[in-house]
Amino acid sequence: MAKDERNKIAVVGGGAAGLFAAVIAARQGAQVTILEKNQRVGKKILATGNGRCNLTNMDMHISHFHGLYPKFSYSALHQFDNIKAIDFFEHLGISHKVEDEGKVFPFSNQASSVLDVLRYEAERLGIETRVESEVKEIRKIAKGFELTVKDGTKIFAHRVILATGGKAAPNLGSDGSGYVLAEKLGHRLVEPFPALVQLKLAEPFLKQIKGIKFEGEAEIIVHEKSLVKAQGELLFTEYGISGPPIFQLSRTAAEQLKKKQKVWVKVKIVHHLAKEELGSYLDKRWQDSPEKNISFSFVGFLNKQLVPVLLKQAGLNDINKPVKQLTIQEKERIITILQDWRFEVTGTNTWTAAQVTAGGIDVRDINPHTMESTLVPGLFFAGEIMDIDGDCGGYNLQWAWSSGYAAGKECGR
Known part of the structure; x- marks a missing residue:
């Protein structure tokens, strides 16, 4: 396809959203140049889905997306939904499979294969890719835009797509530089904070239980009200708690901490039994071996490293006395802490550990159908740079696509 010299598009950022926007625009004949600050494009794609690339999810309900105005995402998600995303990548050669909770992965289990086919398509379409080309300024001029690269090079474009990502994973190039470019052009910023990230806790005994994994349930509590909960593998760390359920809850926790609220995470160690069932089960264990000390009575049921800490937190001073000496009140406290162990959340882990950015460029100044700025005609946005973020499970990549x-479709017109 002949390139249209009258429609030169500069895509600032060569991540998932930038690459995708470039391909869509080039397919319509636009002359596209990607400007990427890293030594190669798509570095963050390689890290998604633990190196497997969680392409999308079969459950694409709007409730999985967040921001001050999450409904902003509806139009774009409707134009190019999860089925269209799967079909797009199938045509590029990516066979797919659906796993637990509707997560969609490449059949190859390799994120590199997704990047490979996107780069191949970009090359096939004649998209120019300039790496180590950090854009320091974007200036609106009479017929378009003048972009200044770090080395002083000036680039002209009729239209610009800002797809620089947020601040999560700065080691992969996301350092918030796109916010500065957008703000200089008049756009407002919703203060970013880490999402899909581990939580920090205040307890002094964390070093004793670090590394312990278990299947359980976690819940965010503010003013004794449950805000959100999730089940799955939980992991205690030296600084707090991690695992997929914590990643799901972290945005809510961070949002409440920003509001100066006191935030608690309620951990249910035994989540597969109701409280009465758990009480009956423990009574039977203790009746079967009344001479065992309390701590040893949990061997084979709970992680041995966790038991002494858990019992002390339940208020048992002598964890070595025989179980036959347990009082009704002590039994009740043990049952309670196994299903309602609360920790005060003091913060989240750093941007380096976060998978995605919450906050970003205020979407009230962006057309939801085209991703074009309502303040600066010809300026478009794509991906994580905007104040839209998704749950863990393929939602953030779907937002990128x-x-x-x-953005690419409108730019390529």
Whole structure:
């Protein structure tokens, strides 16, 4: 396809959203240049889904997306939904499979294969890719935009797509530099904070239980009200708690901490039994071996390293006395802490550990159908740079594809 010299598009950022937007625009004949600050494009794609690339999810309900105005995402997600995303990548050669909770992965289990086919398509379409080209300024001029690269090079474009990502994983190039570019052009910023990240806790005994994994349930509590909960593998760390359920809850926790609220995470160590069932089960264990000390009575049921800490937190001073000496009150406290162990959340882990950014460029100044700025005609946005973020499970990549599609389609007209 002949390139249209009258429609030169500069895509700032060569991550998932930027690459996708570039491909969509180039397919319509636009002359596209990607400007990427790293030594190669798509570095963050390689890290998604633990190196497997969670492409999308079969459950694409709007409730999985967040921001001050989450409904902003609806139009783009409708234009290019999960089925269209799967079909797009199938045509590029990516066979897919659906796993637990509707997560969609490449059949190859390799994130590199997704990046490979996107780069191949970009090359096939004649997209120019300039790496180590950090854009330091974007200036609106009469017929378009003038972009200044770090080395002083000036680049002209009729239209610009900002797809620089947020602040999560700065080691992969996301350092918030796109916010500065957008703010200089008049856009407002919703203060970013880490999401899909581990939580920090205040307890002094964390070093004793670090590394302990278990299947359980976690819940965020504020003013004794449950805000959100999730089940799965939990992991105690030296600084707090991690695992997929914690990643799901972390945005809510961080949001409440920003509001100066006192935030608690309620951990249910034994989540597969109701409280009465758990009480009956423990009574039977203790009746079967009344001479065992309390701590040893949990061997084979709970992680041995966890038991002494848990019992002390339940208020048992002598954890070595025989179980036959347990009082009714002590039994009740043990049952309670196994299903309602609360920790005060003091913060989240750093940007380096976060998978995604919450907050970003205020979407009230962006057209939800085209991703074009309502303040600066010809300026478009795609991906994580905007104040839209998704749950763990393929939602953030789907937002990259959907917003990239909307921006690229309009730019390529």
